[in-house]
Amino acid sequence: MPVYQAPLRDYQFVLNELLNVYQQDGLKGFDEIDTDLVSAILQGMADFSTNILLPLNPVGDLEGCRLEGGQVKTPTGFKGAYEQFVENGWATLTSDSEYGGQGLPSVVGLFILEITAATNMSFGMYPGLTHGAYFAIHTHGSDELKQKYLEKLGCGEWTGTMNLTESHAGTDLALLRAKALPVGEGQYAITGEKIFISSGDHDMTDNIVHLVLARLPDAPAGVKGISLFAVPKYLINDDGSLGEANQLSATGLEHKMGLRGNSTCVMLFDGAIGELVGQPHEGLRAMFTMMNHSRLGVGIQGLGVSDIAYQNALIYAKDRIQGRALSGPKDSDKAADPILVHGDVRRMLLAQKTFNEGTRGLMGQQSLWLDTSKRHSNPGKAKEAAALAAFFTPVVKGFVTDQAFKACVDAQQVYGGHGYIHEWGMEQFVRDLRISMIYEGTNGVQALDLVGRKLLSDKGAALNLWSGMVKQLIGDNQSNTAMQPYLSGLIHAAGDLEKATHFIAGAADKSPDMIGAASMPYLQLTGITALAWIWVRAASTALQALEAGTQETVFYQSKLKSAQFYMDYWAVQTSSLRLQIEASSQDIVDFDEELF
């Protein structure tokens, strides 16, 4: 069975060295955070996850969820684990202190999500989706709605869900049909069927708050006629106690490739009573403000699962003896060398390691931008951070989960035949993580969001902002000889990104469809360049620590060597991505349907 060590040292690196989270000018309260408390929280979560969540991961996979008498039963042990999770306060870390939360920086919550996803992705979905519901009500709900729901959701006493998809309406929400009829006193009767509802029903909490997209009777057609409603499983009495069951139920459970410990439900709303969240017909806007957070949440699932897969593949590669190094035996006392001596095993592991660590930095940066966008005292800085966070949202979702999945497949590959067998746990990581490339908007939708909405719609303003930061970093380090090996990779990647952007801007005028054709290579190109930017910063930090005579030479040497490998293996991939964009976009558009 897989083991796990939460990357606590790397968390400190990201928090204190790469991002300096606690020394952000203009972020009120961040400089007063008890950093020892944060360390203790992360350590506590690491222990809980390793001891409780990790052993439950194969249980969830084998047992799955069951639908009995209209109620979903979660796998053995999930309910108890969830109670501990809530009791220990891990659900409240980043919740608003006004509603009983602890108000910690998002990046701390991000790492909690990473640890949870690494050890039990299915379990992590129950509290994870609650964040989305909490955030929707927090941002768009009336005061009454906030009073009704936020404290219970914020502390995890209740969970939340997102009900968007219908069988004929996934990516295209304009097609959705669920209806909402006003029944007086600000209440609505919701009717319709929703599919693929994660955590749609379960037995872990007394109540579940469904956020449901539906159409009011006077709704215009398309996405401009969608409203958002909060619809509880059990109605809530005026005194806050639970009343009768609402007219809704889980009518089916999906049989999935993985993520089997999470209940993916078909939900039937049959005149269920709910209340509007935000304004009529502005449900899509309410959903979109959640996207930056929920897509970051999916990205961090990618990182978590990729990291635990890497950790186990590394252990296996050190332990499994098979064959000899090409340069001659490395461990003559044994019948064979550990497979870590083989170049291709090392290649796979280094590709995983450098992706994981770089991604952790980028996602931390993204969390900090999100906090800055909401909490910075200077509105200009907040706006800039919002633009950057919006730009990188499809990157931390789409690029990260694509590459994290590949990393898991490589980690499984290190195990040879044992990677294909259930008992070793590696194949579950691959099956579980596969969904991350699909939900919260497929990665193709992410790519289109990046190119269409985030790049072209604002005429490249967000990209220019970030490019300025990249150029600044290059300029700051240009005269530092020791930094040259790392800089050159970033310069190479950023150059390809610039050329590809230029191509896309030109193509947009010629043929809009070419934008879509180019979008996925462009997403990958952007992601690889972003990690190169992170790795240059990590290398610079590591060099300074080594020059300052740190005792932790192994940690910082590893950062330097990893940065070098990243540039030489990952960053060089931008060459072909740029060529793909420039050469194949027109072919893709021109390919007549009958020729497929």
Next chain:
Amino acid sequence: MPVYQAPLRDYQFVLNELLNVYQQDGLKGFDEIDTDLVSAILQGMADFSTNILLPLNPVGDLEGCRLEGGQVKTPTGFKGAYEQFVENGWATLTSDSEYGGQGLPSVVGLFILEITAATNMSFGMYPGLTHGAYFAIHTHGSDELKQKYLEKLGCGEWTGTMNLTESHAGTDLALLRAKALPVGEGQYAITGEKIFISSGDHDMTDNIVHLVLARLPDAPAGVKGISLFAVPKYLINDDGSLGEANQLSATGLEHKMGLRGNSTCVMLFDGAIGELVGQPHEGLRAMFTMMNHSRLGVGIQGLGVSDIAYQNALIYAKDRIQGRALSGPKDSDKAADPILVHGDVRRMLLAQKTFNEGTRGLMGQQSLWLDTSKRHSNPGKAKEAAALAAFFTPVVKGFVTDQAFKACVDAQQVYGGHGYIHEWGMEQFVRDLRISMIYEGTNGVQALDLVGRKLLSDKGAALNLWSGMVKQLIGDNQSNTAMQPYLSGLIHAAGDLEKATHFIAGAADKSPDMIGAASMPYLQLTGITALAWIWVRAASTALQALEAGTQETVFYQSKLKSAQFYMDYWAVQTSSLRLQIEASSQDIVDFDEELF
């Protein structure tokens, strides 16, 4: 549930236009083949697979195999389907006519394997592994052994297995411990445990012939002390009738990610009686002569599953309406456009289509080289073909299954959330095919085989032979203006391959471990270049057909446009692969173990 159309038109293209299989000088008998009969055979297999094997594919996945009282029960319907498969003669197509076979070209057998793998990969493993056992005995067995086994194996009345792996000895067969004690009369008592034995036991035939690697008492250590034995499940009396049960049994079934309709057994040999195949201590050599065939067999599984996944993704993309084309509505009568209008959906489908068709050509070529190596009247030509087949063996196994798996993941992606749900069948393709990257030597082993054994050991002779063919093709088409768009991609890829080869030759002298580090990008680079070579030939053929005024304009236009896309999307990937080889190989070797 998935549907399937065997690519019969493309088979004719490969047989008659790309390879001219029936007009090969020096291949005795090929020019006398009844081509209508071949067409009828392929059509018959297509019908059988679509009607019988395809509906059984999810049955095998859901039921799996069961071990009851030491006997494996295959899923419902498998036994009946196997009986039909044998009755219809599909097991004998390429078997030697001396032993009741039909002696058809390997490429015909290859297409039968493709259809079988596409519709039911688990089922295909039962007859598939039989080919390997048949071939081992055919090549290395004594006349007595041939008389005993070949006819029964060749017609599928019995099946065969390969027993190599032990729990501590997978890639490294030097470590294996199974023992063989001589017991007189040319018989041996085999003792040991083998794992991961595909089709190790089942209920579909009266007997199963296990080919087992074991050590004789006087065996030297390592791979030079391994012998190969034929060990039947039921002993065979002198009159050919079946005698008592041999001392062997399946003691366990593996719980796997996929391929659940095939029985993957732990086999215990407890003094089981067997006979030597080939010479004592030369078992590894006997295994190696099978590798060219068995690895091609794994590669064709990749193509088969990738193709059925593509076919269904294309149907879904035409059928599923969601969103509008960026350039404006394409189907205004409907509420949305089919998702085939979206550039990124087209990109995924074209990547699959061009990979599949190119691979079909390459694997057909490989089959023809294998036939030529064994049957050509000119020993020099036979030797050349043998060298080419050996060089491309790791390519058609490792490159093809790596890319086929990615293609399946992309096909699944086209389905969005429905791709993750069992009932649509796409996720099974991904789970089933994942093993193809691992068994018959992991793809990392393939990469090392290519660089170490096939490239460097013969000082590039085989590669030079093929490079000569590539240069010849380029030269032949250089003055043809219409061919320039396709040629340039091949020239680009071949140039990168030449540079990468030069780097590896240099690195071999400096640091042998760097060869391993560079091996996987080199394998991919070689594979991509090989398909570019096939696509130039396909484009040339298509141009000629169009110039000659063919009625099938759609078929040939599709070939031309596909060739163009291949060059602009696939062939450009060699740039980054070359950079990876040149830049990261040293980093990989230099990365100290403690820094991981």
